[in-house]
Amino acid sequence: MAGPARRKRRHVGLALxxxxxxxxxxxxxxxxxxxxxxxxxxxxxxxxxxxxDQGQTQALLGGLAQLAGPSAAGGALDGDILNEFIxxxxxxxxxxxxxxxxxxxxxxxxxxxxxxxEPGGTIxxxxxxxxxxxxxxxxxATGLIGVEVRAFDxxxxxxxxxxxxxxxQSLVNDLNAAARADLVNAADQEVSLALDRLKTARxxxxxxxxxxxxxxxxxxLEARMGVQTSLQxxxxxxxxxxxxxxxxxxDSAPSVIQAERKIDVIRDRLAEERQAFAxxxxxxxxxxxxxxxxxxxxxxxxxxxxxxxxxxxxxxRDAAKANAARQSRYLATYVQPTLPEAPIYPKRLxxxxxxxxxxxxxxxxxxxxxYSVRDRG
Numbered sequence: 001m002a003g004p005a006r007r008k009r010r011h012v013g014l015a016l017x018x019x020x021x022x023x024x025x026x027x028x029x030x031x032x033x034x035x036x037x038x039x040x041x042x043x044x045x046x047x048x049x050x051x052x053d054q055g056q057t058q059a060l061l062g063g064l065a066q067l068a069g070p071s072a073a074g075g076a077l078d079g080d081i082l083n084e085f086i087x088x089x090x091x092x093x094x095x096x097x098x099x100x101x102x103x104x105x106x107x108x109x110x111x112x113x114x115x116x117x118e119p120g121g122t123i124x125x126x127x128x129x130x131x132x133x134x135x136x137x138x139x140x141a142t143g144l145i146g147v148e149v150r151a152f153d154x155x156x157x158x159x160x161x162x163x164x165x166x167x168x169q170s171l172v173n174d175l176n177a178a179a180r181a182d183l184v185n186a187a188d189q190e191v192s193l194a195l196d197r198l199k200t201a202r203x204x205x206x207x208x209x210x211x212x213x214x215x216x217x218x219x220x221l222e223a224r225m226g227v228q229t230s231l232q233x234x235x236x237x238x239x240x241x242x243x244x245x246x247x248x249x250x251d252s253a254p255s256v257i258q259a260e261r262k263i264d265v266i267r268d269r270l271a272e273e274r275q276a277f278a279x280x281x282x283x284x285x286x287x288x289x290x291x292x293x294x295x296x297x298x299x300x301x302x303x304x305x306x307x308x309x310x311x312x313x314x315x316x317r318d319a320a321k322a323n324a325a326r327q328s329r330y331l332a333t334y335v336q337p338t339l340p341e342a343p344i345y346p347k348r349l350x351x352x353x354x355x356x357x358x359x360x361x362x363x364x365x366x367x368x369x370x371y372s373v374r375d376r377g
Contacts, residue, residue, distance in 0.1 A: 014367065021363040022356070029355045030348075038112040039343030040133075043157035045165055046146045046335035049078035049172060051328055078175065078329065079143040085171055086136055086147065086164060089127040095163045101126060104156055105133070115346060116152075134164070146335070154340045161337035169331045180324035187317035194313040198306040205299045212292065231270040238263045 085091055095101060106119035117129045137146035147164055151157035209215055242259040249256055 017367065018363060021366060022359045025359055026352070026355055030352055032114065033346060033348040033351050036112055037115055037346050037348070038108045038152050040115065040150045040152055040345035041154040041157045041340040041343050042345060043149045043151070043154070043161040043338050043340055044146065044335060045149075045161045045333065045337045046144065047165065047168065047331050047333040048143045048145060049082065050330055050332045051078075077140070077143065078172070079138060079140065079145060081175070082145060082168055082171065083136060083138045085168065086134065086145075087131065089123060091164070091167055092127045092130045093123060094167055095160060096123075096126060098163055099156070099159055101130075101160075104151060104153070105129060108152055144334075149337075150345055158337050158339045165331075165333065165337060172329050172331050176329050179328065183320045184317070184324055187313070187320035191310070191313040191317050194306070194310040198303070198310045201299070201303040201306040205303055208296060208299055214292070216296070228270065228273050231266055231273065235263065235266045235270060238266055 092101070102117070102119065105117035107116070109116040109118055117126070133150040135148040135150075137148075138144075147161065149157050149161040149164065151160060238259065242256070242263055245253065245256045245259050
């Protein structure tokens with residue numbers, strides 16, 4: 001049978017190792033956490049970005065917002081932009097200029113060098129410390145953003161949280177201004193293009209009328225054909241009258257001679273009209289008036305389309321300016337910056353438990369390595 005266990009040197013070594021590796025560091029950590037660490041207060045706020053339902057105005061604008069680029073069309077989610085903005089060095093610099101973050105977070109450095117900010121650093125050091133005192137909870141599915149700001153003073157924590165809220169609202173306003181400017185600029189460009197198209201169409205129609213000396217080919221053709229038809233009717237009537245006079249008065253009667261002259265004049269006028277019409281056809285091309293009318297109709301359709309496009313562009317520009325006159329995005333705050341009453345940081349018990357866990361794991365690993373090396377030796 002095995003005898004009673006006796007204390008050996010390795011038992012003493014293990015006890016000493018537990019004391020040196022686990023208990024002594026844990027005692028130092030506990031002393032620092034409960035004696036040296038300065039209490040920290042946490043102020044919370046929550047907000048999200050809302051966008052107005054633009055209704056008929058947006059429907060009137062149609063695809064115009066897409067011409068303004070991603071900022072107007074909302075290429076990136078506003079929540080994503082705010083999430084990155086709150087973490088950015090630019091926001092840290094702005095809030096430091098307003099509240100002097102260095103003076104507050106570095107004031108306790110001599111007492112609490114672990115949780116306080118070391119004085120005399122750079123903006124990168126301040127931004128790095130900012131990531132330790134500001135926690136962001138961003139739900140990308142709903143767009144809700146929760147922010148927790150820590151400080152050594154409850155009022156200062158609330159002030160920093162309020163500054164974060166105001167700077168975020170300022171960013172949303174800047175996004176609004178950029179989107180409005182892009183939308184209005186795109187509408188102005190559409191109006192300018194439509195106006196140029198209308199000028200071109202009207203100049204083409206004026207050029208056609210100048211070249212052909214015809215205001216409306218259809219009306220001109222009807223007028224010329226009407227003249228020829230009237231002359232043919234007059235010629236037929238004059239021939240009938242001439243035949244009647246010839247039967248009653250004879251060849252040498254003055255009235256018969258007058259009737260002959262009238263017939264000759266009508267025939268000459270009709271020949272001149274036909275010759276002029278033929279000359280115009282040879283001038284306008286082989287197809288004559290049909291080609292002239294087709295060209296005129298095409299130019300007229302181009303002008304009417306350009307006029308409609310210009311009117312639509314003007315309406316779109318008016319709608320864009322009306323939409324830009326109101327705020328389409330706004331920051332909806334569902335949790336105003338709170339004023340904490342009790343410090344919740346540092347979480348001393350949690351620090352002690354985590355330290356105990358890692359120190360124990362470290363000690364166990366050290367013991368296993370030590371005995372493994374000793375047994376091999």
